[in-house]
Amino acid sequence: MKIGIISGSVREGRRSSAVAKWVLDGAAGRGEGFEYEVIELADFNVPLMTSPTPPGALGGKYEQPEVRAWSDAVAACDAFVFVTPEYNHGIPGGFKNAFDWLAGEWTRKPVAFVGYGANHGVRAVEMWRLVVANFHMFDVRAAVALSLFTDFDGRTPKSTEQLTGQRTAMLDELEFIARRLA
Numbered sequence: 599m600k601i602g603i604i605s606g607s608v609r610e611g612r613r614s615s616a617v618a619k620w621v622l623d624g625a626a627g628r629g630e631g632f633e634y635e636v637i638e639l640a641d642f643n644v645p646l647m648t649s650p651t652p653p654g655a656l657g658g659k660y661e662q663p664e665v666r667a668w669s670d671a672v673a674a675c676d677a678f679v680f681v682t683p684e685y686n687h688g689i690p691g692g693f694k695n696a697f698d699w700l701a702g703e704w705t706r707k708p709v710a711f712v713g714y715g716a717n718h719g720v721r722a723v724e725m726w727r728l729v730v731a732n733f734h735m736f737d738v739r740a741a742v743a744l745s746l747f748t749d750f751d752g753r754t755p756k757s758t759e760q761l762t763g764q765r766t767a768m769l770d771e772l773e774f775i776a777r778r779l780a
């Protein structure tokens with residue numbers, strides 16, 4: 599089964615790439631059955647969602663090649679880790695825009711969250727839970743919550759016992775749900 603770790607910021611100088619890599623490092627050597635891959639959202643240049651037809655009604659047929667590539671990358675995954683910053687007490691607009699372009703690609707798949715921000719990104723993560731419910735996604739309760747002030751060495755999360763413990767607990771639950779669904 600394939601698990602996509604989505605690096606969810608499209609900002610220049612974003613922190614999400616290093617956080618996604620830290621999640622990937624934590625997934626190394628976890629055993630059989632799961633293949634983890636970082637999906638760098640910014641690489642897709644997903645355009646603004648201006649489609650006159652709601653994407654859910656497009657049946658996966660997208661005009662723009664950027665959206666097709668994004669759709670293919672998401673459709674190839676059986677489960678996700680959303681690496682999400684908090685912007686203005688909520689989820690980042692670029693990530694939400696890219697999420698909004700797709701529908702069936704997300705549907706009934708499990709998703710876990712790694713949030714970061716001044717208050718550990720918890721408002722963004724909780725907001726994501728409301729959003730992913732629309733596609734019957736199975737959100738994992740265990741999450742990683744990173745403080746910008748205490749949990750980073752530069753752009754990379756510290757590998758303290760507490761944080762690696764959160765990471766392991768999150769991946770354990772995500773794999774458990776993915777296995778059950780399979």
Ligand SMILES: Cc1cc2nc3c(=O)[nH]c(=O)nc-3n(C[C@H](O)[C@H](O)[C@H](O)COP(=O)(O)O)c2cc1C
Nearest residue numbers: 607609612613614683684685686687714715716717
């Ligand atoms: C537009 C914007 C709004 C932000 N709002 C918040 C916020 O409400 N709460 C918070 O904890 N951090 C906030 N921040 C700080 C971000 O958490 C911090 O810049 C983080 O590195 C952003 O993630 P990124 O580097 O992956 O884009 C904001 C940053 C930006 C760019």
